[in-house]
Amino acid sequence: MSAVPARPRRADHGFTLVEILVAIVLVGILSAVVVVGVGNLTSTGTSAGCTASKDAAAAGATTFWGSTGSQPTTFTQMTSATPPALSLPAGATVDVSGLLLTGSGWTLTMIPGLAGAAPTFLCSTDAPAGFTVGPNGHLYRYVAGTMTQPAAAAAAATYSAAGRFGHLATITSLAEQTFVFSLVGPSNSAWLDGSDATVEGVWRWTAGPEAGTQFSSGHVSVASSYVNWAGGQPDNSGGEHCLHLYRAWPNLWNDVPCTWGGNQGYVVEISI
Ligand SMILES: [Ca+2]
Ligand SMILES: [Ca+2]
Incomplete structure (x- = not known):
């Protein structure tokens, strides 16, 4: 049969x-x-x-x-x-x-x-108004403002596309860094997502697909992660636990107090 x-x-x-x-x-x-x-x-x-x-x-x-x-x-x-x-x-x-x-x-x-x-x-x-497609297909927008990091994180989460919510940008490659800096420009500071608020010196992404991933131990990259610290940063000068692009050092990362609202907005990323 x-x-x-x-x-x-x-x-x-x-x-x-x-x-x-x-x-x-x-x-x-x-x-x-x-x-x-x-x-x-x-x-x-x-x-x-x-x-x-x-x-x-x-x-x-x-x-x-x-x-x-x-x-x-x-x-x-x-x-x-x-x-x-x-x-x-x-x-x-x-x-x-x-x-x-x-x-x-x-x-x-x-x-x-x-x-x-x-x-x-x-x-x-x-794409939502003001967003552009980055090198990884994610959507990005720089939003100008003067706000703390928690306020920026909350604001970023109000954006959405294709059923995914926005988050403060997590930068995991030179291409992404270059693209994000092109949005922010050399005259602005802007919040990114990273934080070492839980354990000093242990820098982790807190949102997006990379949430929980440690990318830096102090100044040193962890597991070949992309990092872009300015010279001598992070320095935790006065309790600095949040990551941003600092206009004093264009295109480079700095740690600042999360409550620092010194004339900076944020970069929202929608990881679609
Ligand atoms: Ca990212
Ligand atoms: Ca610093």
Whole structure:
């Protein structure tokens, strides 16, 4: 007696061949026709082009899942599948992380699903006002002001996108540091997330995906973490337990009292 072939997993979820074929789609079917306000992704390019690509990517993810039984975690997985679950037109590129798809005047960020859930996608044109997409696909905004670190942390958490809340920026790479400094500029101080309030000298991120991770022991990097301290910092001069970018030392980190409201705002990061 011959064995009965195992039923494909996709059949358990009701996929049909027609659905899978229909979902093999072309990203970027609408081209950008206007660029407004270069440098502000919330008003750059055409939202229609990005929205069409977003719909295409979502359909591509469905196709990928239908043919493999697992959700894609990068655009690259979809474009390199056999057959491809997603095709890109000339000029559209995926970055090395596989999570940023850039077309003419727009960027589409892929947000992998948690615990095997389907990914979601965010158009740069959907970013909250004032936010721009950083080198890791996260959204960032510098907010000017004069406030303590706890007030800044609370304010950062009022922003959200794609179902994720904002937090004070956690800087884990030179690329992220360079990007964040480009938002803050050399004339401003700005709160970041890090703190050694619990144990002096043990610097940890307290929010975002890195919450609880120690990145520095005094001035010294821990586990190859990115650090960017100014010379002689942190110095805990008068009980300094919060991390900021200090305009006296542009583009470098300093520790200050968390209650120091000396003319500084904050950088909010939405880790999507
Ligand atoms: Ca970060
Ligand atoms: Ca200091």
